[in-house]
Amino acid sequence: MTLKRKGSTLLYYAVAIAVAIVALVPFVWMVSTSLKSRGALMSIPIEWIPEEPTLDAYRTVFERFPFLRTVGNSLFISVTYTLITLLSASMAAFAFAKIRFRGSGVLLGLYLATMMIPTQVTMIPLFVVMNQIGLINHYSSVILPSIFRPFAVFMLVQQMRTIPGDYLDAARVDGASTFRIYRQVMLPLCAPTLATLAVTTFMESWNDYLWPLLMLTDRTKMTLPIALSTLNGQYNTEYNVLMAGSLISMIPIVLIYVFAQKYFQNGIIAGGIKG
Amino acid sequence: MVPKTKRVKHRRSQEGxxxxxxxxxxxxxGLLVFSALPLVISAFISLTDWNGLDELLAPGMFQEHFVGLDNYKNIFASKEFWQVLRNTCYYIVLYIPLMLITSLAVAQLLAKKRRGVTVFRVIYYIPVLTSWVAASLIWKSVLSPQYGALNNLLALVGIEGPGWLLDETWAMPAIVLVSVWKDMGFFGLILLSGMVSINPSYYEAASLDGAGAWSKFFRITLPLMSPVIFYVLIVSLINAFQLFPQIMIMTDGGPNGATQVMVERIYKYGFRYYRMGYASAFSWILFVIIMICTFIQMKCQKRWVNYDT
Incomplete structure (x- = not known):
């Protein structure tokens, strides 16, 4: 190895590790803070590693807040949200990609155009409607919008268009109905895209803030981000409690990421996740 | 012959x-209920002084509360709106270049076939996975002036850090730093997808001509990935205008209004002060600003985006 190449290797790892440290240090701080007692939060000089680590903060989170319930709410909402998105979007995409009908192009254009509308414009009327039909503090108020996810439709249309029509014709010859073609030919062929969408949709729903903030005000109905922001209001400077809550909220999504890394990757490349 | 007639039938649009x-x-x-109808209703609400509490469909409600374009006039006439717009633009001007440079660096690091590159990819992506609420809480603690990690780290090298989120001058730059930290992995991976699709023969040819690493980056990598950069700029600008959770958790618009931004105002007018008409008008202004910016970007792309690879 020449000196120059050695130098470039060294430089590469120096920069890569520096960026990694920047990315990780806040999380290390989160763990360390969550293990501190209330008194240790304000010791000077600060304790980088808590001298007497304690799980008090975690106990506080679970005792003073229905946090286990919150985790359950988040799981339930995100899973159903994802399933409905996949079902509704794949059905629409099938119609757009594989059934010829008049106005198909215009309608798809309309679907895509709605992506331009910021949620802030529609949220006030939707809040009003949800309020008047009494859906506030119902999970369904947060889950139902999953029925129309134009980006998911777009991604699946792109995927389905690449599937040769021969597959469908073969099924049709065998007398399969349109629904059976969708269910038994199309969906299996789109499995990788569906998996990618599932992972990215789950993450979006899991981390969503603005809409659930408006809809779920009852402590027993809240999702994790909303519960965390409520904790923020209550324990404004008790960072051990806030960090314990944050850490718990991260566990499921990090676990999913570790097991489904490949699909996250595809999702980002398709531009599927909002930051 | 059966399948053929069937296919022909399918082409007939009515049956299709x-x-x-x-x-x-x-x-x-869903389109109707969650997008089209709310859009229309929102436009109507923005022409009223409705407080969000009175029955929306009660007879005479619209006539009683109709104020014409007053909400829009009042917004444009208020000092606050221009301050909020300035704050938002300040955020954008700091955020976009910083985000682009760091994401390009992340992409460049991950594009190399070196040992350990998958580990780096996982690490750089962890901030992206974290919800904005959790990330904001973590950073609020890190940025705490006396007991936070950052100022104590700076103290180790003899720098006295500012009050960050509590300091009018530093609050917005701090929000920008946190946003760049959170987004660099996300946009980095998008840029990476553009970077790895560049044909390696370009680099080989450049090497033969004796081009160095920097000139390869500026002459080949950047121009050839301009479509992806364009996409990133469009998405990040739209996101930047909708900046919200980090503000709510970290500063709540403070100190002294230094981090008040458009969505934060819309939220507060609508759901804290119950001025739904005013908030709706505000949201339409945001919508139009986003459309104009996206349109300008689309128009300008011809000048610098290179689609022939």
Whole structure:
């Protein structure tokens, strides 16, 4: 190895590790803070590693807040949200990609155009409607919008268009109905895209803030981000409690990421996740 | 012959629509209920002084509360609006270049076939996975002036850090730093997808001509990935205008209004002060600003985006 190449290797790892440290240090701080007692939060000089680590903060989170319930709410909402998105979007995409009908192009254009509308414009009327039909503090108020996810439709249309029509014709010859073609030919062929969408949709729903903030005000109905922001209001400077809550909220999504890394990757490349 | 006639039949549009309709039904309902109708209602609400509490569909409600374009006039006449717009633009001007440089660096690091590159990819992506609420809480603690990690780290090298989120001058730059930290992995991976699709023969040819690493980066990598950069700029600008959770958790618009931004105002007018009409008008102004910016970007792309690879 020449000196120059050695130098470039060294430089590469120096920069890569520096960026990694920047990315990780806040999380290390989160763990360390969550293990501190209330008194240790304000010791000077600060304790980088808590001298007497304690799980008090975690106990506080679970005792003073229905946090286990919150985790359950988040799981339930995100899973159903994802399933409905996949079902509704794949059905629409099938119609757009594989059934010829008049106005198909215009309608798809309309679907895509709605992506331009910021949620802030529609949220006030939707809040009003949800309020008047009494859906506030119902999970369904947060889950139902999953029925129309134009980006998911777009991604699946792109995927389905690449599937040769021969597959469908073969099924049709065998007398399969349109629904059976969708269910038994199309969906299996789109499995990788569906998996990618599932992972990215789950993450979006899991981390969503603005809409659930408006809809779920009852402590027993809240999702994790909303519960965390409520904790923020209550324990404004008790960072051990806030960090314990944050850490718990991260566990499921990090676990999913570790097991489904490949699909996250595809999702980002398709531009599927909002930051 | 059966399949052939069937296919021909399918081409007849009416029957096609009949087949397509059941598949479109759920998303069409969604389009109507969650997008089209609210859009229309929102436009109407923005012309009223409705407080969000009175029955919306009560008879005479619209006539009683109708104020014409007053909300829009009042917003443009208020000092606050221009301050909020300035704050938002300040955020954008700092955030976009910083985000682009760091994401390009992340992409460049991950594009190399070195040992350990997958580990780096996982690490750089962890901030992206974290919800904005959790990330904001973590950073609020890190940025705490006396007991936070950052100022104590700076103290180790003899720098006295500012009050960050509590300091009018430093609050917005701090929000920018946190946003760059959170987004660099996300946009980095998008840029990476553009970077790895560049044909390696360009680099080989450049090497033969004796080009160095920097000139390869500026002469080959950047121009050839301009479509991806364009996409990143469009998405990040739209996101930047909708900046919200980090503000709510970290500063709540403070100190002294230094981090008040558009969505934060819309939220507060609508759901804290119950001025739904005013908030709706505000949201339409945001919508139009986003559309104008996206349109300008689309127009300008011809000048610098290179689509022939």
């Amino acid at each position: 629509l009949l087949h397509a309709f059941p598949f479109l039904l759920p998303s069409l309902l």
